[in-house]
Amino acid sequence: MMWSSPFVTQATSVSQIMLRVLLALIPGIAMYVWFFGPAVLVSITLASITALATEAAMLKLRNRPLKPFLTDNSALITAWLLALSLPALAPWWLVVVGTAFAIAVSKHLYGGLGNNPFNPAMIGYAVLIISFPAHMTHWLTPHGLGGIELSFAQQLDYIFGGILPSGLTLDALTMATPLDTLKTQLHLGLSVGDIREMPIYGRLAGHGSEMVAIAYAIGGIYLLYTRVINWLIPTTYLVTLFVIAGIFHLADPVHYAAPLFHWFAGAAMLGAFFIFTDPVGGSTTFRGRIIYAAGAALITFLIRTFGSFPDGVAFAALLMNICVPLIDIWTQPKVFGKKGGGK
Amino acid sequence: MRTLDHFHGGIHPAEHKLESSELPSRIAPLPSLLILPLHQHIGAGAKVQVQAGDHVLKGQLLASAQGMVSAAIHAPTSGTVTAVQPHTVPHPSQLPGLCVHIEPDGKDQWIDHAPLEYRAIPKSELLAKLREAGIVGLGGATFPTHVKYSLATDQRIQTLVINGAECEPWITTDDRLMRERAAEIVRGIEVLRHLAEPAETLIGIEDNKPQAIAAMRAACAGSDIEIVTIPTLYPSGGEKQLIKILTGKEVPSGGRPTGIGVACSNVATAYAIHRFVDHGEPLISRQMTVTGNVRTPQNIEVLIGTPLEELVRLAEPLPGATGYILGGPMMGVHIDDLRLPVVKGSNCIIVKSAKLFPPAEPAMPCIRCARCAAACPADLQPQELHWFSKARDFGKTQEYSLFDCIECGACAYVCPSHIPLVQYFRFAKSEIWQRERETQAAEIARERHEFRMERIEREKREKAERLALKEKAATAAKPAAPIAAPVMINPDADPDDTLQMRIDAAMTRAKEQAATAQPRNTENLTPQQQAKVAEIEARRAKFSELASNAGADDESSKKS
Amino acid sequence: MISALWVMVGISLLLGAVLGYSAIKFKVEGNPLVEKIDAVLPQTQCGQCGFPGCKPYAEAIAKGEADINKCPPGGEDGIRKLAELLGVDYKPFGEGAGPKAKAVAFIDEQTCIGCTLCLQACPVDAIAGAAKQMHTIIASECTGCELCVAPCPVDCISMVGLPESIQTWKWPYPVYALAQPQTPTREMPKS
Structure with missing residues (x-):
């Protein structure tokens, strides 16, 4: 076996770096939930699952090992950043399409981790805002302004079924x-x-x-x-x-x-x-x-x-x-x- | 207090120096066998002067320096030369190199030697004596000392820098040497001062070696040698980096320190010079740290040529060795085989274990975080160099100053993707060197080919002229010789037909000879070999056809 | 409309004049392309390309009469350099025509009859000797072209592989299974 110096390395790894970035997002997410309700958590979860699934599929297609790249946390960062850039009350498919595009096209088609010339999350955002501008403007009214606030169950109803409580329109809820x-x-x-x-x-x-x-x-x-x-x-x-x-x-x-x-x-x-x-x-x-x-x-x-x-x-x-x-x-x-x- | 400069980047790896730095150094017993590679220094290998069976005395010349950049090799003890043959040498390739093998006779009998009154002889003579004594830089690069101090007449040395930084983790030889032999080191430094006549002499020592600093201060008291404490930061012991820290001057890319009025030598080199001038001893031993997965990590004074096996045994290796590092963990060489000998440049042997040196983590793609660029002491952009080396775009690697890389390993140390950056750079460097060798070879081949074509042309012309003369002189009609005659090295050789006859005769002789003598290597050819021969024949036929066509064209054009 | 036409005509005339002037002013003597191609070729003069030497092959490439993948001693790097120089696509070696390991000729002096035929074959005069005297290869000058092997009437010339030495040893390309595709990158033409 051929070995080249140095024989010691610092303990940090890509996945640790990425993990710290995720941790650093948590205060922002907490504030987000406080003011705009827990819907954003659903977006983040959806985006994370989509990102990991797309990443796995693309790695499989590109004949690359799954474990090191699924655990490097980079797909999660893309997912979280994209979810945080979208309106909290985004329908589920918007999140899925955006995330899948970000991972599959702007990351893996350019060679995967480290080779993407563009920030994948921002590509996802750009695609969505150009393709679905109307859905990108439904920002919930923040807590504390006396607006109508949906319960978590009602938010889920809208995200997954597009159903709003009777008598309410999207315009009344968002601004x-x-x-x-x-x-x-x-x-x-x-x-x-x-x-x-x-x-x-x-x-x-x-x-x-x-x-x-x-x-x-x-x-x-x-x-x-x-x-x-x-x-x-x-x-x-x-x-x-x-x-x-x-x-x-x-x-x-x-x-x-x-x-x-x-x-x-x-x-x-x-x-x-x-x-x-x-x-x-x-x-x-x-x-x-x-x-x-x-x-x-x-x-x-x-x-x-x-x-x-x-x-x-x-x-x-x-x-x-x-x-x-x-x-x-x-x-x-x-x-x-x-x-x-x-x- | 001197104001210190600093270099860009640098890292703080775990030091691991206390393991070996607290025990007093000891002297290794006489080994059972000595293996002395002829090429232990930068430059040309030494020329062997002994042969198997010779009895040599301690300090006797085994191989003399050949060429300017070279250094002699001496017998580290008395004994018998058992062989001069290849043996694996300490080199990353783990390939063999020519070595003198000595079996010690146990008497350790010195050859006649005497101290050198170096101030009484001209400097050129002193330099020649250093060359004969085999003194090279012991900091690791093994650059022959006499070359370093052979100054051009217009060169003035402003600063003599003595390197006691010892920035690599684990290694403590210079530390121990400075603690134990400070006065002797200063004696050696005096020789270097005599040679370089510097305006100032600075000894740079990292601040993690307070006892060495104190010892050197005490030894230098009353002289104008200044001990400068520098912050611990890898690679401050790199020659260019230390010079930058101490003087603020940057050794130009591709240049030598002497070009900016600085000479730099290691404390161990100064000590070796002291042994030579004050005791008349050539460089036959050195201090080495034996550390890592051993019971008693320590420093040992060892004869050059001692098998590492015998050296490591002195420190009582613990079970679980996973290999060895010759040198430090940042720039050393991984070896599996302990039968390799100690050479002049060996400063440390580290026994690896899975715990101390966990196997390298798998490399991930580069994420361009540029931590490597932040750590690089040469201000390079390792992430770009990696990219180009990986793509084998060697032209671009040179554009990005690949050859200013000192291979210190700081980039690979900080890389979160665990990319073996240094190996990429070494790979690219050796590929470029090979291409340069090939280009040179091609250049020579082109010249020789062109010369040959010219010669053939000239001979053809001369022959034609001779023929024309002959024709004029002789009225009797004679058949003209063929125009496109083969050309011989010997211009006075016989004409073709006689040559052919001679060849035929020789062939019959040879055939007879072959029939009676040993079989030729062309019998019993495998089908592949036959195919190969046939292919070459075919190519040759085409070649000569084309060549004769070309020749005929030339001839006709000349005649018209 | 008319004025626009005049402007266009004026510009064309001006540019034409500039081009014409520069064609005369910066005229390049000879064909530097041949020199450039020749500089890339390994100068083994082996004729494996089907041309009598490297220069003729370079000339043929320059004229567009020969492919760039006909030089086994130049290796794939050589093809790559030619492709880059000529602005054409990389083209791999044909079936079974790849580069061989570097070797030099060796004359078995026991068998050599001193016929000088190999001397005449050697394109770089790397064989020392004279008629009826033993011949020897000057190994450092030998390009490994094998042209001396066939002419030898007593088959005393063989090709000997050059062993790797510390001086010529190269650091290997770092290979690690994880992030790299398993196929070596050498096989992939540079885009």
Whole structure:
């Protein structure tokens, strides 16, 4: 048997890293359940089962061993991220189609773990929002706004059977997201200040969803602390988003929301700590990561402010994923002993 | 206090140094057999000067350095040369190399030797003597010391760096040596200072060796040698990394430290130099750590050439050995066979067990987490190099500075996918080297072929001219010789027909000879071999046909 | 409409002039492609491609008269390099025409009659000797083309495989069962 040094390795493994990411999502999920009911747990479970089943089927088709890849937890991350990006009251087939597409097409057709150029969860999201835009807007009214809240049994009825309690329509139960509302109301001529007075908004961004974002950030800080993710991407992303939003807000506070609103609305926090930090499709060099995260922040802001989609995080991730090979080539660091004649 | 620089990356593997660092080192008893490979250093192998049956004395020259980058090999004890034959040598390939085998006579009788008054002789002579004494860098790379200190006339050494970092886990030889022989090391350093005339001399020692630091401080008291404590961080003992830490200078890619005014030697090398100048002893022994799955891990002074078996036995191996590492766990070589000898570059032997060194976990695909890039002390992008090595895109690996990789193993250590990155890089490097060898061979073959074609052309021309002259001179009509005549090495050889006759005669002779003598290797051919011969014949026929056509074309064009 | 036409015509003229100028200015003497192809070929001069030597084969490839998979000594890497150089698809060796292990010729000096026929066959003058004298292969110059084997009237030349030495040993490609397909990547043409 041929052996090459080194003969010792650090204990961390891919599956541990992925497991930590899953753990870090738990505070966010807990907040989600508190404000929007347990329906999201059903989505996560559905997505997880679909992801593992699709992963197993694809591995079988590609003649790869099942065990190491099913236990690497990467499919679960895709499943969870996708489930968290969907409206909680999504019909079961929406979750299944999105997850299956993410795993089968955007992950395995590109070569499986480590070879997917795009973030699979975001591909799943993009496919769904383009194919089924109507179903992607049914966001439940958060707890504490005095809206009608369905029981868990009623939620299950809708998810699996499409049946709503008699006398209720989907429109009565759901509402547009804070980002969406902002966009529509601005079009109607209201100022940001007026819009923010509406009950769906909280202190920072959307009522309820801002707390979910804070919980994501807490999970992200755990990931930073355990060095699962590199600090550069979340920092650059958030700072750039803050600066761009801040410039627009300072120039025209009537039409542009405050930077903190951008931080805590939509999927910005989820993106900063969980989506853009996905290493596979991300840049690997120092300067590359700055460009990658800053670009993502710019695209997020542009789509949110000027685009027709409610949030820009998914498309920011995908668009920057495309640029990564080029960014990496551009930003190769200087090698030891090749730094301008060695000082 | 000196302000220290730092290198990029680095890792903190578990040190495992206390196991072996607390026992005083001992001297190994005389082994039953010594095996001395002729190639124990970087550069050309030594040229053997003894033969089987010779009786040699301790310190006697066995093989002399050949070429500039080479070093001599000496008999580690007195005894009889039993053989000069190949034996497996400590190398990852586990292939054999030529070795001198000595059976000790137990007398350990020295050859005449005397201390060297090195300040009284010219430096060039001192360097030549170091070459003859077989002194090479003992830190692991075994670069001949005399080459390192052969400075060009315009080269000035600003800093002499003495490497006492010993950053690899498990190894404690330099630690023990500095604790026990600090004064002797400093004597050796003085020789290096004499050679390099540096403005400053720095000894870099990692801060996990406080006793070695104290001992060296005490030994250097009153001299202007400075002991610099550096933070423990693998691979700070790498030559380029240590120089960067101590001086802030980066050895240019592909360059040598002397190019930036720095010379760097290991403490063990300094000690070996002391043994040579103060006692007249060539390099015949060294300190080695024996550790791992043994009862008493310790450091042992051992003769070069001692079978590792006998060395490991001194530390009482425990049951459950799963192999051995020669060197440290980060950069060492895995060996299964303990009959290999200790060589000049051996600093440690680790007995593996399943508990201390669990088998490598299966490798997962790279997820581009770039932890390897963060750990790389050469600022490389191992994840990209891995990608290209795996795809055998060797041009790209070179674009991404594959050859600046020092194979320290930091990348593979941190890889969460457990990819054997270093092996990928070694694979790519050796493939590139082979391609270079092939390109060179092809280049030589092309030149020789072109030269041959030219020569054939010239001979043809000369022959034609001679014929023309002959025709002019002789009025009698004579049949012209065939134009496309075969060409001989000997221009004065006979014409073809006579040659053919001679060949025929020789063939009959040979046939007679063969009939009476041993059978030829072409009899009893297997069908495959026959097919092969037939194929070659066919190709040759076509070849000569094409060649003669081409030749005829040439001829006709020339005539017209 | 007319002005647009004029603009188009003007642009075409201008570009045509630039192209014409550069064709003259940057004209390349000779056919560098042949040199480039020749540089990839292993220079064994063995004729296994059916051409008398590497250069003729290179010329034939350049003219498009020969396939790129006719050079066993160059190995699959050689084909790959040619494919890359010429911008064509990789093409595997035909049935039974793959590369052989590296070998050098060896003359059994007991049997050699000193006929010089092998000297004439050797494309790189790697055989030393003269008429009626023993011949010897200069192993370091031998390209292993086997052209000397057939001409020998007493069959005293054999091909001897080169043993692996520490100097020529190569680190093996890391193979691990888990994440890799079991088929070696060498068999898969690079896309």
